[in-house]
Structure formats: structure tokens, C-alpha cells
Amino acid sequence: MNLHEYQAKRLFAEHGVPIPRGDVATSPAEAREIARELGGRVVVKAQVLTGGRGKAGGVKLASNPDEAEALATQILGMNIKGLTVRKVLIDEQAPGIKQEIYLSVLIDRERGLPMVMTSAAGGVDIEEVAEKTPEKIFREHIEPMLGVRRYQTNGLASQLGLPRELWGDFYKIVSGLYRCFVANDASLTEINPLVITGEGKLLALDGKMSVDDNALFRQARLAEMRDVDEETPAEREARLNGLNFIQLDGNIGCMVNGAGLAMATMDIIKLFGGEPANFLDIGGGAKSEQVATALRLILSDPKVKAVLFNIFGGITRGDEVARGIVEALEQVQTDVPMVVRLVGTNAEEGMAILADANMETAVTLSDAAKKAVAAAKGK
Amino acid sequence: MSILVDKNTKLLVQGITGREGGFHTRQMLAAGTNIVGGVTPGKGGEWFDPGDGRKQIPVFDTVKEAVAHTGANASVIFVPARFAADAIYEAADAGLPLVVCITEGIPVLDMIQVRAYLANKPTRLIGPNCPGLITPGQAKVGIIPASIVSDAGDRKVGVVSKSGTLTYEVVYALTQRGIGQSTCVGIGGDPINGTNFIDVLQMFEEDPETEQVVLIGEIGGNAEEKAAAFIAQHMTKKVTAFIAGRTAPPGRRMGHAGAIVEGKSGTAESKVAALREAGVQVADHPDQIVEMIAG
Numbered sequence: 001m002n003l004h005e006y007q008a009k010r011l012f013a014e015h016g017v018p019i020p021r022g023d024v025a026t027s028p029a030e031a032r033e034i035a036r037e038l039g040g041r042v043v044v045k046a047q048v049l050t051g052g053r054g055k056a057g058g059v060k061l062a063s064n065p066d067e068a069e070a071l072a073t074q075i076l077g078m079n080i081k082g083l084t085v086r087k088v089l090i091d092e093q094a095p096g097i098k099q100e101i102y103l104s105v106l107i108d109r110e111r112g113l114p115m116v117m118t119s120a121a122g123g124v125d126i127e128e129v130a131e132k133t134p135e136k137i138f139r140e141h142i143e144p145m146l147g148v149r150r151y152q153t154n155g156l157a158s159q160l161g162l163p164r165e166l167w168g169d170f171y172k173i174v175s176g177l178y179r180c181f182v183a184n185d186a187s188l189t190e191i192n193p194l195v196i197t198g199e200g201k202l203l204a205l206d207g208k209m210s211v212d213d214n215a216l217f218r219q220a221r222l223a224e225m226r227d228v229d230e231e232t233p234a235e236r237e238a239r240l241n242g243l244n245f246i247q248l249d250g251n252i253g254c255m256v257n258g259a260g261l262a263m264a265t266m267d268i269i270k271l272f273g274g275e276p277a278n279f280l281d282i283g284g285g286a287k288s289e290q291v292a293t294a295l296r297l298i299l300s301d302p303k304v305k306a307v308l309f310n311i312f313g314g315i316t317r318g319d320e321v322a323r324g325i326v327e328a329l330e331q332v333q334t335d336v337p338m339v340v341r342l343v344g345t346n347a348e349e350g351m352a353i354l355a356d357a358n359m360e361t362a363v364t365l366s367d368a369a370k371k372a373v374a375a376a377k378g379k
Numbered sequence: 380m381s382i383l384v385d386k387n388t389k390l391l392v393q394g395i396t397g398r399e400g401g402f403h404t405r406q407m408l409a410a411g412t413n414i415v416g417g418v419t420p421g422k423g424g425e426w427f428d429p430g431d432g433r434k435q436i437p438v439f440d441t442v443k444e445a446v447a448h449t450g451a452n453a454s455v456i457f458v459p460a461r462f463a464a465d466a467i468y469e470a471a472d473a474g475l476p477l478v479v480c481i482t483e484g485i486p487v488l489d490m491i492q493v494r495a496y497l498a499n500k501p502t503r504l505i506g507p508n509c510p511g512l513i514t515p516g517q518a519k520v521g522i523i524p525a526s527i528v529s530d531a532g533d534r535k536v537g538v539v540s541k542s543g544t545l546t547y548e549v550v551y552a553l554t555q556r557g558i559g560q561s562t563c564v565g566i567g568g569d570p571i572n573g574t575n576f577i578d579v580l581q582m583f584e585e586d587p588e589t590e591q592v593v594l595i596g597e598i599g600g601n602a603e604e605k606a607a608a609f610i611a612q613h614m615t616k617k618v619t620a621f622i623a624g625r626t627a628p629p630g631r632r633m634g635h636a637g638a639i640v641e642g643k644s645g646t647a648e649s650k651v652a653a654l655r656e657a658g659v660q661v662a663d664h665p666d667q668i669v670e671m672i673a674g
Contacts, residue, residue: 107487109570109600109637112494127642144492185486214636215486217461244634248626259568259634260542260597263623267647268664270626279627281634284543312544312551314524343551344524365548366666 001211004047006089007225008207011184012191015176019204022091031072034090035065044071047087048080049230051125056080061093083229094205096198101160102126103174104190105142105181114142114181116152116174120160122193144182148175162196169202184222185215234297241293243282250275252376253298253307253336255291257282257316265310268365274373277304284315291324292331299332306376308368309340311350318342318350326357337375341368380588381514381562382537382579383477383505384453388518391445391454391475392417393466395427395438400457403481403522404436405429407455410525412518415449418442418469442473453477455511455520460484463507467493471502479520480506480573487636490571497573504573508635510543510565523563527551531559534590536672537583538563539576541597541635545623545665549595552669561589568597568635576606584614591617591672594659596650598624599638603650611657619671621662622650 003011009019021038024047025031035042046058053059058080062068068090078085100123108115119137121129129136138159140152153171162170173194181189190208197203216223228236238245244259248266252274256262259281266276278301282294298307311321321342341362342350351361360375362368390407394400395417408414408429416437417427423440439445442454454470456463456479463482470478485507497504505512511521515530522543527550536558540546543565550563564579566572576594583589592614596603603622610618625647627633629640640646651661662668 107491107570109602110605112491112571114491131643144488144495182488185488187487212487212636213632214460214484215488218486246628246631246633248628256544258542258544259638260540260545260595260623261548263597263627263633263638264545264548264621264665266627267623267625271664276626279631279633312547314522314544314547344527344547364666366664369664 001213001216001222001226002049002230003209003211003225004049004087004227005045005207006047008189008209009204011209012177012180012189012204012207015180015183017173017176017180017191017204018202019207020091020094022089024087024089025072026076026087028069028072028076031088031090032065032069035062035068038090038092040064041093042068043091043093044068044075045089045091046075046078046080046085047089048083048085049227050081050083053080058085086229094195094197094203098196098198098200100193100195102129102192103177103194104188104192105178106188108141111141114144114178116140116142116148116156116178118156118160126192142178148178166196166202173202173204185212185219186210187212234300237293238297241290243280243290243294245294245297246279247301248276248278250277251303251305252372253277253301253304254310255280255282255294255298255307256310257284257286257312261310261312265308265365265369268369269308269373272369272373274369274376277301282316286316286321288320288324288327291321292328295325295328296332299334299336304336306372307336307338308372309338309342310365310368311342313342313344313347317345318347319353322350322353326353329357339368339372339375341365380586381517382582382586383562383564384512384514384518384520386517388453388520389413389415389449389451390518390520391415391442391449391451392457393442393454393470394457395419395436396422396425397457401427403457406522406525407519408433410513410519411516412520415451416445418445442469442475446473446475451475453479453520456480456482458482464489464493467504468496471497471500475502478502478504479509479511480504481509481511481521483508485569487570490569494571494573505564506567506572508569509567509572510546512562512564514562515560521565523547523565527554528563529554529559531557533588535559535561535588536591536593537561537586537589538593538595539579539583540565540595541568542595542623546595548665549593549621549668552666553672556669556673558669558672561586568637570600570637576602577609580606580609580614584616589616591619593668593672594618594620596620596622597635597638598622598627598633598640598647599635599645601644604653607653607657607659610659618659619662619668620654620659621665621668622647
């Protein structure tokens with residue numbers, strides 16, 4: 001789960017990371033009031049869960065409350081990469097910027113450890129820096145039992161060429177960002193840029209944070225911060241029903257048990273000339289109600305021209321899936337053609353239940369995919 | 380021969396009195412696994428009745444007690460995610476050489492601590508978020524359906540995979556074609572796990588019964604690229620691979636916590652290219668794996 005900039009920065013601040021004064025507005029009038037309280041010179045920033053807000057015109061400087069109000073009017077309601085801006089962050093402008101630094105804490109999967117990553121080439125896309133000038137990125141792994149040690153941040157500060165009088169503050173910021181990472185079960189805490197202001201102080205101008213979905217059971221406060229706007233309504237309904245569902249651009253809906261098999265099913269559809277409309281893993285041991293919900297979600301997408309069911313029964317039972325399909329078809333009238341492949345536990349019972357449903361059947365995955373692609377093309 | 384589990388495996392089931400634990404205990408017994416005990420804190424002294432007239436299985440409060448009474452040498456974990464890390468620590472602390480964690484949804488930070496703890500222990504962890512492993516006809520530790528595997532032939536195929544049902548798909552196809560398996564190992568789809576591709580490839584390379592190896596990977600991380608480098612340098616046996624997620628959009632987690640393309644890393648293209656460069660034949664779809672092996 002991703003957090004908005006304002007949410008991330010507030011969490012950073014709880015761990016001693018310096019952030020600009022500011023607040024969130026949902027209306028131009030609010031934006032004006034916040035700008036007035038901050039003294040007028042502010043930055044108005046769209047709060048949407050995607051990168052490239054600046055390039056899209058979602059981040060603008062104002063020199064007085066009137067301007068802030070006008071900019072907020074412009075930015076609120078703006079569409080950035082398919083997401084509607086519903087909130088703007090009004091931050092006090094930094095008193096000049098001498099240097100921009102990149103700083104993050106993330107997980108290095110290979111070493112199985114958290115890692116601090118930093119670069120003096122801040123303020124730009126770090127992926128690009130990593131690709132073009134990897135020598136400008138510095139890393140330190142963190143031992144979970146030790147946390148961030150001063151010698152590690154001294155080493156990083158030295159590599160960055162930070163003025164020595166800032167090394168103490170830099171340690172506080174790095175260790176604060178790491179403590180924030182651990183305390184909130186984050187998978188990423190990122191400041192880009194961390195700036196040296198005209199007054200020679202370090203300040204976190206932007207913030208980004210992703211939280212481990214698997215840990216939300218012990219992070220109740222964060223779970224409440226979820227922005228439902230980042231999901232399509234179908235994806236939200238799927239999540240609440242324990243389904244793994246991601247909407248895509250194609251026209252062949254897929255229902256599969258297991259994430260790896262679901263990906264492989266999408267891939268083979270594409271291989272045979274079709275385009276998957278979604279990723280959907282109904283999980284292990286899905287009940288008929290979940291299957292029915294899943295099928296309704298697939299069919300709610302008007303682009304869908306065919307549906308492919310690929311169920312390899314283990315814990316999941318073929319008859320249970322078949323009952324769910326029948327149940328859904330009683331609720332939703334549709335003439336979308338369907339191809340079904342059931343293998344494994346209770347597959348025969350399942351096929352018997354579907355015998356009257358007028359569905360095409362397939363034995364192998366290749367066969368099923370070819371039939372679904374043909375059906376979507378109206379053949 | 381085989382790897383990791385066989386007729387000498389004496390298995391404990393952590394969470395044996397739970398719904399999942401109980402169901403799969405019966406399935407593992409039916410597959411011929413020697414299950415010597417179960418562990419559920421607070422239910423020590425009870426007995427687990429597998430039905431079918433089978434011998435009842437003693438339940439213990441702790442893994443230590445269970446090991447002392449039964450001589451167990453492996454455990455499989457079916458406890459809920461929030462208790463799973465504790466179950467792994469307990470099994471390792473009791474000195475078990477093999478621990479298989481089926482549980483899905485363990486927080487990554489828990490796994491970071493688990494891995495740091497296990498670094499100084501002789502315990503091998505498989506998983507978490509995995510289907511476990513099976514040596515056909517000898518022992519099943521986890522949830523891979525015994526009905527789809529086969530011990531046909533003297534020289535067999537070893538299977539190692541990040542996935543569950545995709546593995547079943549491939550193994551079932553092998554069995555249908557009369558190709559037996561030495562051992563099938565699911566290492567799990569989480570970003571941080573106990574055993575990686577290389578560990579298992581090494582074991583298959585050393586196992587005289589394994590003739591060829593199937594590797595099933597997916598998007599996310601760089602375990603497949605690392606495996607490719609290992610194969611190029613150390614494997615004499617033929618390896619056939621499949622990578623799931625070629626059509627996955629970047630930035631979205633495809634079900635597994637670890638299956639995500641982040642920026643330019645973790646893509647299927649990079650993995651396929653690395654494997655091909657290492658001399659591995661990479662199938663375009665799962666059905667093709669079997670053709671490549673048979674051919």
C-alpha cells in the first residue's frame with residue numbers, strides 16, 4: 001500500500017526528520033487559509049499516488065494566499081495519469097535550495113536486509129541515476145539488531161561530500177527514516193529531495209512511503225490511511241472479498257487459482273495473440289460465493305469479449321468453482337463466450353455441473369488459451 | 380535418492396489441530412509421510428485422530444518436547460501469518476535441520492529477522508508462502524497434491540519453483556508424459572525466503588537420481604538471474620526453465636508479495652535473457668516445458 005506525500009512526511013516527522021510547515025487542503029478556500037497562516041510564500045502540491053506530478057503541472061509555487069487559492073483551483077480535480085486530484089498539500093517554501101540529495105530506506109531482497117541508499121544527484125528520477133551513473137549512488141546495509149550506526153552515516157555523508165557541520169543532522173535524519181521504516185512495517189521510505197536550504201539546514205521537501213500489506217494487521221492506523229481512489233471500484237470489491245485482482249487493458253477476462261498460474265495464463269493468452277483484461281487469483285480453497293463475485297467483477301468490464309477459467313484443483317475444488325460460475329450466471333445476464341478448463345480435485349464433478357452452461361471446454365492450457373483468443377475475436 | 384525429504388523423514392506438524400494443519404496432515408499421511416507428532420501450544424497431551432483407522436498422532440505444547448519424545452528431524456508449519464515467525468524460531472531453536480513454512484502473508488520485516496537468526500543455525504528453512512516439497516512415493520511435506528506426481532523411471536526430473544499451482548500444472552504434465560520426478564521443491568513467492576534457487580540447484584546437481592532440472596521462476600527480484608549465473612558455472616545437468624509474468628504491468632504486485640516489476644528490475648525479459656545466455660532452454664508457455672524435456 002502506498003501513502004500520500006503528506007502522510008509519509010508526517011510519519012517521518014514523528015521520527016525527527018525535519019519537514020516544511022504545511023497542511024492539506026481539499027478546497028481552494030482552505031488552500032488560501034493555510035497559505036495565509038504560512039506567510040504566503042508556499043508550494044501547492046497535488047496529492048496523487050503516482051510519480052511525475054511536477055511534469056504534469058501538479059506542483060506550483062505561489063507567492064501569496066491569492067495565488068495559492070488560484071493554483072489550488074487549477075490543480076484540484078486535475079487528472080494525473082488517470083487519477084483525480086482530491087487533495088493538495090500546501091507547504092511553506094524552503095528558504096533557498098543549495099543542494100538536492102536523494103535518500104531512502106528499502107529492502108535488499110538479495111541480502112535479506114534493509115538498506116540505506118543515497119545520492120548527491122537528488123531531485124531527479126533515481127532509476128535514471130542508477131542506470132546512467134551508478135557510481136553516484138551509495139549504499140549501506142543495516143543489521144536489524146543494530147539499527148543505523150553513526151559510522152555508517154558518516155561514511156555516506158563523506159561520499160556525498162556533505163559539509164561536516166551537517167553530519168550530525170544527517171545521522172539523525174537517516175536513523176529517523178530507518179526507525180520510521182521499521183515502526184510502520186514499510187517496504188520503502190524515501191526523501192527526494194532532501195535539500196540543504198539557503199540557511200544551511202537539511203530539510204525533507206518530498207516524501208514517499210510504501211507499507212507492507214502483509215503487516216497491516218498490526219498497523220491499524222496505516223490501514224485507515226488507504227486511499228481507495230488508487231484502486232478501481234472492481235479492484236476494491238475484489239480486495240474486500242479476498243481476491244487478488246488487477247484490471248488491465250485487454251479483452252479476455254481470466255479467472256485462475258494461484259498467482260504464478262494466473263500470470264502464466266495471462267502470458268499464454270498474449271502469446272497466442274490475445275490481450276488479458278485482468279489478473280485474477282482466486283486463491284486456494286475459494287468458495288462458490290467468491291467465484292461468483294470474481295466473475296461478476298470480470299463481466300463488469302465492458303471491454304471483456306471472452307472469459308477464460310483455468311483452475312488447477314488442489315485445495316481448490318472444481319465443483320465449488322463450477323457452482324460459483326453457475327451462481328454468477330444466474331445473477332448476470334451475459335452473452336460473453338466462456339472457455340473453461342478444470343483439472344485436479346473434483347474436476348469431473350465440476351464439468352458435470354457446467355454441462356448445461358453452454359461453455360466451451362479445454363484439456364490443456366494451450367488449447368484453452370487458443371479457444372479464448374478465438375472467442376474474443378468472434379470466431 | 381532424492382533431495383531434502385525421503386523415507387527417513389520424521390515429520391512434526393506445527394499447527395496440527397488447525398483446519399489447514401489437520402486437513403493437510405491427513406493428505407501427507409495418505410502420501411506415505413512418516414508424521415511422528417504435532418505441536419499446538421495449549422493442546423499438549425491431546426491426540427490427533429487422522430481417521431481411516433490410522434494410528435493417532437501425539438500433540439505437544441512445544442517443538443522441543445515433541446523432538447525429545449519423537450526424534451523428529453523436520454517440521455512443517457501451518458500456523459497463521461502473525462504467529463508464523465515465532466513457529467520458525469521455535470523449530471530452529473529445537474535444532475530441527477529442516478523447517479518448511481507453508482504460511483502465506485508473513486510481514487517482510489519478520490522474515491528479515493528470521494533470516495538473520497537462521498544465519499547462525501544449522502536449520503534449513505523452505506518458504507514461507509510455498510507449497511512445500513514432495514519426493515514421490517516417499518514423503519510429502521506440504522500441500523503439493525500427491526496424485527499428480529510420479530516416481531516412474533530411474534533417472535528423473537527435479538523441479539524447483541517459486542509458484543504453487545503453476546508447479547502443479549508442470550508436474551502434472553510431466554507425469555502424464557510418463558516422466559517421473561526425483562523431488563519437487565516450492566521455494567515460495569515472498570521477497571525474502573529461507574532457500575533460494577541456487578541452494579536447490581546445487582542439491583539436484585549432486586543427487587545421482589536427478590537427471591534434469593526444471594526451474595519455474597516469476598517476475599520480481601533477481602533470483603533467476605543469480606540462478607542463471609550459477610547454472611552457467613556449476614551445473615552439468617540440463618535445465619529447462621519457464622518465467623511467469625511476461626505481461627505483468629510494472630509497479631503492481633501480481634498476487635505474490637515478491638512478484639513485482641520495480642522500475643527496470645525484476646522483468647521477465649531480463650530473467651529469460653540471463654537464463655538463455657547460461658544455456659538454459661526457456662519455454663514460452665508451460666506446456667512447452669514437457670516437450671523440451673521429452674525432446
